[in-house]
Amino acid sequence: MPQFTDLLFYALAGLTLLFGFLTVLNPLSRNPVTSAMFLVLTIMSMAGLFVLLHAFFLAAVQVLVYAGAVMVVFLFVIMLLDLKEDERRHFNKIAVGLGGLSALAIAGTLVASIVKTVPVATGAGRLAEGETKALGRLLFESHLLPFEILSVLLLVATVGAILITKKDLR
C-alpha cells in the first residue's frame, strides 16, 4: 500500500517534467507568452516537490520570487515588446533534432550515473527545531556576510538594469 506522499511525489514530478517540456517545445504554440505561463506551472509544481522535501521556506520563496516577481517581469517585457512576427516562424528542424539528441545524451549520462552510484540516502531524520527556524538561524549566523553581499548585488542589478534600458546612454 503506497503512502499518499509517495503518490504525490510521482504526480508532482510528472507534472514538473510535462510542464517543463511544454515550456521549451510546445507543439501547439510558439508564442513566448505560452512558454512563460508553462514555466510558471513548472515552478509551482517544483514548489510542491520542495514541500515534499520539507523545505517549506524555499517553497514559499519559490512561489513568491520566481512565480511572482521573476515571471511577472518576464511577461511584462514580452508583452511590452511586440513579438508578433515570431509566431509565424517555424521550429528549425535541424536544431530541434540535434538539440534533442544532445539533450537525450546528457540526460542518459546523468541518469545512468545517478542509478549506477545509488547515492546513500541516510534516512531523512527530523531536525530538533522547525526547518524554517533552523534555516533562519543558519542564514543569519554562519552565512551573514554572503547574505549582506547579496543585498549589494541586488542593488547593483537594479541600477544596472535601469542604466542599460535608458534611451540615450551617455
Next chain:
Amino acid sequence: MTPGLHHYLIVSALLFSLGLLGVVARRNLFVIFMGLELMLNAANLALVAFSRYHNNLNGQVMVFFIITVAAAEVAVGLALLVALYRKRQTAHVEDLTSLKL
C-alpha cells in the same frame, strides 16, 4: 516504491536536459532565457534533495542564494534584451549574425 534521493536526482537531471534542449533548439531569445531558468531550477531541486537526505541545511541556504542571484540575473538579462530590441527590432538569434564572417 518510496521515493528516495535518487528519484529526486533523476527528476532534476531530466529537468536540466529539458532546459538544455530549450537553449539549444529554440531560436527565440526569451525562450532560451526560460531554458536557462529551468536549468537553474533543476540544480536547486538537486541541492534541496541532497540537503534533505543528508540532514544538512547548508544546501537550502545555497538554494536561497541561487534564487536571489537568478532574480538579479533575470533583471539584467531582460534589460539587455530590451536594449537589443530597441536597436535591432528583433528577439531572434537568427537575425543577430553581425559577428559572422
